[in-house]
Amino acid sequence: MESNYELIIGLEVHVQSKTKSKMFCSCDSNYFNTPPNTHVCPVCFGLPGALPVPNRRAVELCIKTSLALNCEISKDTKFDRKNYFYPDLPKGFQISQYDKPIGLNGNLEIETVSGLKRIGITRVHQEEDTGKSIHNNGETFLDFNKSGVPLIEIVSEPDFRTKEEVTTYCKRLRQIVRYLKISNADMERGEMRFELNMSLRKAGETSLPNYKVEVKNIASISVLEKVIDYEIRRQSEILDQGETPKQETRGLIDMTGETTSQRSKENEADYRYFPEPDIPLIEISDEMISKIRKELVELPQQKKERYIKDFGIEASNAETIISDVQTYKEFETLVKNTDKAVIFEVAKWYTGEYFALQNNSIKNSNFSPSSLVELVTLVTEKKITRANAKDALIESYTTGKTIEEIIKEKGYEVVSDMGQIEKVVDTIMSSNPKAVDDARKNPNAAMFLVGQAMRELKGQADAQSVKDLIMSKLK
Amino acid sequence: MKKNITVEDVKKIAILAHIELTDEEAITYAKQIGAILTYVEKLNEVDTKGVEFKSQTDLKNVFREDIPKPSLDQKDVLRNRLSKSKGGSLVISSVL
Ligand SMILES: [Zn+2]
Numbered sequence: 001m002e003s004n005y006e007l008i009i010g011l012e013v014h015v016q017s018k019t020k021s022k023m024f025c026s027c028d029s030n031y032f033n034t035p036p037n038t039h040v041c042p043v044c045f046g047l048p049g050a051l052p053v054p055n056r057r058a059v060e061l062c063i064k065t066s067l068a069l070n071c072e073i074s075k076d077t078k079f080d081r082k083n084y085f086y087p088d089l090p091k092g093f094q095i096s097q098y099d100k101p102i103g104l105n106g107n108l109e110i111e112t113v114s115g116l117k118r119i120g121i122t123r124v125h126q127e128e129d130t131g132k133s134i135h136n137n138g139e140t141f142l143d144f145n146k147s148g149v150p151l152i153e154i155v156s157e158p159d160f161r162t163k164e165e166v167t168t169y170c171k172r173l174r175q176i177v178r179y180l181k182i183s184n185a186d187m188e189r190g191e192m193r194f195e196l197n198m199s200l201r202k203a204g205e206t207s208l209p210n211y212k213v214e215v216k217n218i219a220s221i222s223v224l225e226k227v228i229d230y231e232i233r234r235q236s237e238i239l240d241q242g243e244t245p246k247q248e249t250r251g252l253i254d255m256t257g258e259t260t261s262q263r264s265k266e267n268e269a270d271y272r273y274f275p276e277p278d279i280p281l282i283e284i285s286d287e288m289i290s291k292i293r294k295e296l297v298e299l300p301q302q303k304k305e306r307y308i309k310d311f312g313i314e315a316s317n318a319e320t321i322i323s324d325v326q327t328y329k330e331f332e333t334l335v336k337n338t339d340k341a342v343i344f345e346v347a348k349w350y351t352g353e354y355f356a357l358q359n360n361s362i363k364n365s366n367f368s369p370s371s372l373v374e375l376v377t378l379v380t381e382k383k384i385t386r387a388n389a390k391d392a393l394i395e396s397y398t399t400g401k402t403i404e405e406i407i408k409e410k411g412y413e414v415v416s417d418m419g420q421i422e423k424v425v426d427t428i429m430s431s432n433p434k435a436v437d438d439a440r441k442n443p444n445a446a447m448f449l450v451g452q453a454m455r456e457l458k459g460q461a462d463a464q465s466v467k468d469l470i471m472s473k474l475k
Numbered sequence: 476m477k478k479n480i481t482v483e484d485v486k487k488i489a490i491l492a493h494i495e496l497t498d499e500e501a502i503t504y505a506k507q508i509g510a511i512l513t514y515v516e517k518l519n520e521v522d523t524k525g526v527e528f529k530s531q532t533d534l535k536n537v538f539r540e541d542i543p544k545p546s547l548d549q550k551d552v553l554r555n556r557l558s559k560s561k562g563g564s565l566v567i568s569s570v571l
Contacts, residue, residue, distance in 0.1 A: 019541050026544035036563035037552045044546075057541035078530075085493045087570055133570065141564035144552075270491055280534040 005200040005236050008209060009166055009228070010158035012195035013173055014151050015183040016129065017061045022148040023128040024052030024095060024279075031132075031145035032189055039145040046091025052278055054079070058150035059102070061182045062126040063284065063292050065152050066103025068176050068299060069121045074100050075284050079126075079276040087142055088131040096153075098273040101125035102284070108156075108176075109301060110168045119169055120157030127151050146190075152182070158197065158208065163228045170194065170221045171323075175300040178325055187220045194218040196227060199245070200235045211247040215259055218252065226257025234259075303328065311335075311343040320351040330369065338373050346376045353390060357397045366400025374403045382462045388412040414460050418469075421453075421461055425469055428452045439474055446470055480509045 022029045025043035042050035066073055080098035103124030109116045131147040133140050154173065160166045174192060177183040185192040195216045199209040213231060218224045231250075238245045250259035298306070300322045307318040321331045331350055335343045354372055357363075375393055378384045384392070384407065392406045407413060428449055429436050439446040450467045457466070482498075485505045489496045496504070553560040560566055 021539075021541050021543040026539065026542065027546045028543040035549065037565065038549045038563070039546045040552055041546045053537060053539040055541050056538035059538065083491075085491070087567055134564070135569055138569045139561075140567050140570050141561065142567065143564050272491075275530075277531050280532050280537050281530045283535050 004203055005232075005239065006203050006205070007161055007163070007228075007232065008158050008199050008201060009160035010197040011156045011160065011166065011169070012197070013154045013156075013170065014193045014195075015065075015154070015173075015177050015185055016191040017058050017150040017152055018181060018183050019055055019058050019061070019150055021055060023055050023058050023126070023150040024148060025050075027145075027148065029149045031143075031149065034145050036141075036143035036145065040147070044090075044144055044148045046093075052095060052276070054279060054282070055150060059126060059282070060288075060292055061150070062102045062124065062152050063289065064180055064295060065154065065177065065182055066106065066124040067289070067293055068180055068296060069103065069106040069108055069124060069154065071103030071106030071121060071124055073284055073289055074102055074104060076100065077102050077282045077284060079279045079282075080273045081276050082127075083272045084270075086130070087140060088133045088144075088147070090131070090144065090147070094127060094130065095276055095279070096127035096273075097125035108169065108172060110165060110172055111301075112162075112165055112168070117159075117165065119159045119165070122155045122157055124152060124154050127153060163225055166228065167221060167225060170224065172300060175323065179297055179299060180295070190219060194221075194224050196224065196231075198228065198231050198235075200232070200239060202239075211244050213245060213247070214249045215252065216249060223252070223255055223257060226255070227252065227259060228257075230257040230259060307347070311340060311347070313344045313347040317344075317347040317351045320355075321347060334369055334373055339377070342373070342377055342380050345380055346373055349376050349393075353393055357394065361394070361398055364398055364400030367397050371396045371403050378403070378407075382465070383414050384412050385414060385459055385462065387459060411458075412460065414462055418465075421457065421466060421469060424456045425449075425453050425466065425473065428456060429470070429473065436474070439470075443471070443474075446474065480505050480512060 019029050021027060022039075022044070025041050027039045027041050027044060028034075029039075031039055043052050063073060077097065077100045079095050081093040082096045082098070083093045085092055101123040103121070106121035106124065107118045108121060109118050111117075127150075129146050129149040129151045131142055131144040133142055135141075156169070160169065174185045177185050177192075183191055187193075195214065196218060197212050197214050199212050201207075201209045213235065215227050215231070218227060235245045246261070249262050251262045252258070253260050303322045304315075304318045307313040307321065308315055313321075321328050331347070334350070335346055338346060349372055354369070372393065375384070375389045375396075379386055379389045388410070389412075392403055392410070392412060395401060395406050395410075396403055401409075432449065432452065435445065435448050435452075439449060446467070449470050450463060453466050453470065454461065454463055482501045482505045485501045485508065486496065489501070549563055553563070553565065
């Protein structure tokens with residue numbers, strides 16, 4: 001971004017909770033690929049006499065989210081009505097939370113180029129989703145299967161200063177709700193959505209800018225990044241001319257991130273929030289909190305730090321493994337009974353060779369991932385060379401043969417008989433007197449001799465031991 | 476304690492409710508809503524000092540278990556709402 005401005009960003013993230021039924025009625029909450037308007041009832045529509053009753057599991061999941069984000073839990077909480085008129089909201093109001101959100105004053109630590117940074121979480125509250133509108137040919141099609149699906153809103157402080165921080169935060173948040181089975185957070189299905197609050201200030205200034213631009217309904221992290229880029233350009237051009245960007249809500253034109261001014265949206269006062277008269281107050285007991293606390297699991301950041309600290313796994317490998325629940329579970333099963341000293345090497349192979357194979361080759365159904373651990377152990381013990389181990393892994397993955405079979409077939413056993421290695425080294429050195437001379441003057445030149453010896457040994461010796469032997473003979 | 480509602484207030488409420496009003500209607504409703512508010516203001520005469528905030532009911536923590544139950548029949552949903560529907564969706568003129 002332009003170096004003369006600093007970015008100020010706050011985020012509102014919506015995640016759809018993974019419940020079986022809707023937030024305030026018993027309609028099935030799975031609306032994906034369902035015929036339109038088949039999961040609706042008088043409560044969904046707010047018909048006269050309908051009584052909304054909160055879904056206990058949904059409230060628990062909201063508490064769980066709050067706990068994972070280090071929030072204080074409001075012991076006394078309630079629902080409120082947020083009033084506005086839009087065709088996808090037939091009730092004329094959304095049941096949400098206003099002044100007593102379930103979670104308050106939390107934080108999420110994210111990794112940045114300058115170390116861990118704590119992003120403040122203003123609030124975590126429970127609300128309900130709206131219906132779906134599809135615009136086509138001058139008509140709008142309304143489907144209310146999504147209306148009333150539980151939605152958790154996570155509001156951050158304006159603590160982000162770079163686009164990268166925003167991305168990291170969104171990814172961590174998505175991992176957290178997936179780790180905790182709160183939401184699938186599948187962005188393609190609209191289960192995780194973003195609202196951006198953004199302004200720029202001159203570098204060096206410390207007070208918040210006197211304007212704020214809001215962009216709603218951002219459906220993915222990649223579009224969010226594009227919107228930030230677009231708004232940086234747009235807002236800095238205005239500021240460059242000595243003017244202040246208008247405080248407003250802007251809409252997305254398309255997926256390119258370009259935004260456009262929207263007809264002025266409601267202010268907070270226009271929503272005329274008031275306590276939802278149909279739902280009694282909620283008192284969250286310590287018992288309820290401690291019961292939900294027991295459902296928490298090790299979160300991605302903690303897991304990554306433990307991998308690095310306990311096993312010496314490289315940070316980038318650790319990040320890859322923890323990024324996804326299925327991946328870390330497979331990895332942890334894989335190394336369950338593995339010698340601690342080998343685990344970091346397994347992590348390297350797992351995220352490198354093994355991932356590449358998964359992406360590029362067809363797996364034989366007889367292949368067992370434990371072959372990977374077997375191979376890495378052999379490499380560490382210098383019983384097979386790295387290059388041969390790679391071949392053996394590919395072979396095993398695609399044919400289903402065991403590592404033992406492959407090693408036998410291909411003669412991959414490493415020559416560990418030092419007598420035999422020495423014989424080869426001596427022959428190479430006596431038949432290459434010039435190379436030996438060069439290597440005495442410049443140790444780097446010894447690599448030629450190592451290469452020759454390795455070729456003679458058909459690659460089935462440990463290159464480091466061959467090199468060590470040659471170096472000792474050069475002295 | 477007389478609080479009057481202005482024609483501008485009425486117009487603002489009409490915008491929020493997406494209702495079109497003529498100037499005459501706005502004047503009429505300003506009078507009528509003003510009269511209702513003045514009537515309701517009587518409540519302010521009650522001394523509420525020391526009275527704690529209370530919900531509409533003494534009930535607390537009324538929850539439903541997370542068990543899905545059958546919804547309305549699609550035919551009934553469509554019949555009950557608008558005259559126009561296509562492929563199970565309710566159809567209105569474009570709001571884009
Ligand atoms: Zn319903």
